[in-house]
Amino acid sequence: MIPENLKANLEQRIAAAITHREAAVDVMKELQRHYGWLTDEALEEASQLLGLSPLQVEELATFYEMIYRRPVGRHVxxxxxxxxxxxxxxxxxxxxxxKLLETESGSTTADGAVTLLPCSCLGNxxxxxxMMVGEKQYGRVTPEIGVQIVAALRLRDGSTNS
Ligand code: FES
Structure with missing residues (x-):
C-alpha cells in the first residue's frame, strides 16, 4: 500500500493530465521509486489510480525499459x-x-547492489x-570513467564485492 500523501500527490498529477494514460509513466515511475520496482501490487495500484485495466498498465510498463517489472538492485x-x-x-x-561487477549484462550483482542493463538511445x-545511473545521465563515458562511476556507487554503499 502506498502512503496517503503519495496517493494524493499522484491523484493530483493524474487530474492535471489531459488523459489518464498520459500520466501513466509518471505514476508508474513514482510507484517504482516507492517499491523499488513495479511490483504486481504497484501495477494494481497504478491501474486503480489511472482508471486503466491492469492489462493496459502492464502493456505500458513493458513498453518502457526504465520501468522494471522484476526486482532490481539498489542502483540501476x-x-x-x-x-x-x-x-x-x-x-x-x-x-x-x-567485469567490474562480476555479473552479466541484464543481471544484478549477488549482493543486490547494482543491476546492469543495456538500453536503447538515451537521447544524448x-x-x-x-550511460545512466538511476536518473542521472553521463556522456562521453570511456570504460575507465564508467568503472570509476560504478565503483564510486559501491563505495558509497560500503560494499566492496559482488
Ligand atoms: S545512441 Fe543515442 S544516446 Fe546512445
Missing part, C-alpha cells in the same frame, strides 16, 4: 547500446562494467557513449 546502471554509442565503444563500456547521442 543503463548502458546505451544504440548505434551512436555502440559505434563509439558502448559495447566495451558494458563489458568493462560487467552527441555525447556517445552514454
Amino acid at each position: 546502471v543503463h548502458v546505451c547500446d544504440s548505434v551512436s554509442c555502440w559505434a563509439l565503444g558502448g559495447e566495451t563500456l558494458l563489458e568493462s562494467l560487467a 547521442c552527441g555525447e556517445a557513449p552514454c
Whole structure:
C-alpha cells in the first residue's frame, strides 16, 4: 500500500493530465521509486489510480525499459547500446562494467547492489557513449570513467564485492 500523501500527490498529477494514460509513466515511475520496482501490487495500484485495466498498465510498463517489472538492485546502471554509442565503444563500456561487477549484462550483482542493463538511445547521442545511473545521465563515458562511476556507487554503499 502506498502512503496517503503519495496517493494524493499522484491523484493530483493524474487530474492535471489531459488523459489518464498520459500520466501513466509518471505514476508508474513514482510507484517504482516507492517499491523499488513495479511490483504486481504497484501495477494494481497504478491501474486503480489511472482508471486503466491492469492489462493496459502492464502493456505500458513493458513498453518502457526504465520501468522494471522484476526486482532490481539498489542502483540501476543503463548502458546505451544504440548505434551512436555502440559505434563509439558502448559495447566495451558494458563489458568493462560487467567485469567490474562480476555479473552479466541484464543481471544484478549477488549482493543486490547494482543491476546492469543495456538500453536503447538515451537521447544524448552527441555525447556517445552514454550511460545512466538511476536518473542521472553521463556522456562521453570511456570504460575507465564508467568503472570509476560504478565503483564510486559501491563505495558509497560500503560494499566492496559482488
Ligand atoms: S545512441 Fe546512445 S544516446 Fe543515442
